[in-house]
Amino acid sequence: xANRPREIDTLIDMMARLPGxxxxxxRRAVLHLVKKRAxxxxxxxxxxxxxxxxxxxxxxCGNIATAEICEICADPDRATGELCVVEDVSDLWAMERGxxxxxxxxxxxxxxxxxxxxxxxELRIPDLSARVRxxxxxxxxxxxxxTVDGQTTAHYIADELSGTGVRLTSLAQGVPIxxxxxxxxxxxxxAALKARKGF
Amino acid sequence: xANRPREIDTLIDMMARLPGxxxxxxRRAVLHLVKKRAxxxxxxxxxxxxxxxxxxxxxxCGNIATAEICEICADPDRATGELCVVEDVSDLWAMERGxxxxxxxxxxxxxxxxxxxxxxxELRIPDLSARVRxxxxxxxxxxxxxTVDGQTTAHYIADELSGTGVRLTSLAQGVPIxxxxxxxxxxxxxAALKARKGF
Numbered sequence: 001x002a003n004r005p006r007e008i009d010t011l012i013d014m015m016a017r018l019p020g021x022x023x024x025x026x027r028r029a030v031l032h033l034v035k036k037r038a039x040x041x042x043x044x045x046x047x048x049x050x051x052x053x054x055x056x057x058x059x060x061c062g063n064i065a066t067a068e069i070c071e072i073c074a075d076p077d078r079a080t081g082e083l084c085v086v087e088d089v090s091d092l093w094a095m096e097r098g099x100x101x102x103x104x105x106x107x108x109x110x111x112x113x114x115x116x117x118x119x120x121x122e123l124r125i126p127d128l129s130a131r132v133r134x135x136x137x138x139x140x141x142x143x144x145x146x147t148v149d150g151q152t153t154a155h156y157i158a159d160e161l162s163g164t165g166v167r168l169t170s171l172a173q174g175v176p177i178x179x180x181x182x183x184x185x186x187x188x189x190x191a192a193l194k195a196r197k198g199f
Numbered sequence: 200x201a202n203r204p205r206e207i208d209t210l211i212d213m214m215a216r217l218p219g220x221x222x223x224x225x226r227r228a229v230l231h232l233v234k235k236r237a238x239x240x241x242x243x244x245x246x247x248x249x250x251x252x253x254x255x256x257x258x259x260c261g262n263i264a265t266a267e268i269c270e271i272c273a274d275p276d277r278a279t280g281e282l283c284v285v286e287d288v289s290d291l292w293a294m295e296r297g298x299x300x301x302x303x304x305x306x307x308x309x310x311x312x313x314x315x316x317x318x319x320x321e322l323r324i325p326d327l328s329a330r331v332r333x334x335x336x337x338x339x340x341x342x343x344x345x346t347v348d349g350q351t352t353a354h355y356i357a358d359e360l361s362g363t364g365v366r367l368t369s370l371a372q373g374v375p376i377x378x379x380x381x382x383x384x385x386x387x388x389x390a391a392l393k394a395r396k397g398f
Contacts, residue, residue: 003271004263005253006265007250007254008254008263020228025219029218032217033247044213045245047213048243052236054204055233064233066206089230089233090227090230093203093226
């Protein structure tokens with residue numbers, strides 16, 4: 001915009017490229033930052049540069065790490081023989097918030113997608129078979145999203161690993177805890193009915 | 200969270216303090232930044248530091264500026280004798296997007312509020328009378344928000360300026376362009392009816 005300092009316009013444009021922020025919320029955020037220069041703007045810029053300088057991808061599992069390998073791969077207590085395959089680091093964080101899984105992860109970095117020409121080589125799929133053999137994995141949990149691409153990827157990985165003899169499982173499908181039937185889609189209700197269990 | 204690098208947690212906490220972002224969207228934004236380190240994370244950190252180093256408040260009008268005074272105060276074409284009083288820089292930006300106002304601004308930096316103990320001295324109100332006298336202002340347009348605090352502040356300023364002989368106006372109230380009557384609140388419809396004009 002005319003009559004707005006160029007530095008401010010540049011910052012607004014960049015903030016608007018973050019997921020969840022549009023031009024309007026980017027303007028609000030930048031104005032907030034300018035008003036909180038000492039307590040938010042400068043510390044945020046420093047935190048970003050520290051992340052840029054220290055954070056890298058764990059070469060073993062694809063998680064983000066600050067050391068040679070990530071904290072989960074480095075923790076001997078997590079060598080349970082269980083390996084949880086997720087699409088993205090955000091899914092790994094979601095699993096960790098759940099707190100129920102005590103094994104290690106394998107972050108694919110996406111899903112197979114013919115449309116975006118993402119094949120197994122673009123993901124971390126070739127490494128997976130090697131990990132299963134080398135790390136004494138007994139169970140691979142396919143915790144991929146319940147989308148078409150996610151399930152296609154899960155089936156591809158199941159095929160790839162079928163010769164290794166490893167146990168393959170996936171997350172249960174059903175009614176979310178606290179979920180109301182009236183708000184659930186038909187597919188979830190059907191899946192929950194099929195997988196019904198003794199009370 | 201355990202098993203997440205401390206640097207990442209710090210950045211997520213700071214991002215979550217921006218207006219419009221919560222913990223969940225802050226996590227998404229940070230993960231996006233980590234993936235776009237070269238094209239977004241580093242340039243964003245630099246843009247923030249540049250803003251922190253260069254952007255300041257215009258001592259005359261309260262707009263944000265990079266020079267001694269802001270671009271609008273420095274532009275001789277905008278010495279029209281009209282002065283538009285707004286609450287915040289975001290309102291100044293909104294007026295400028297409208298593009299209809301050719302004069303200068305006076306940014307109060309908030310509204311009078313007994314609850315938050317914000318009096319005239321906390322805002323830029325004492326400076327306003329001085330500007331009206333010294334800059335040959337002929338009309339003061341009170342473009343304050345149509346909230347209780349905004350209108351209280353407008354009345355206070357009108358009282359303050361009553362002795363100067365300057366013309367005082369406020370923005371028209373009525374139906375927004377493209378607005379549907381059915382979605383408007385009763386107060387706006389009443390105001391639009393009272394201010395009806397020949398067709």
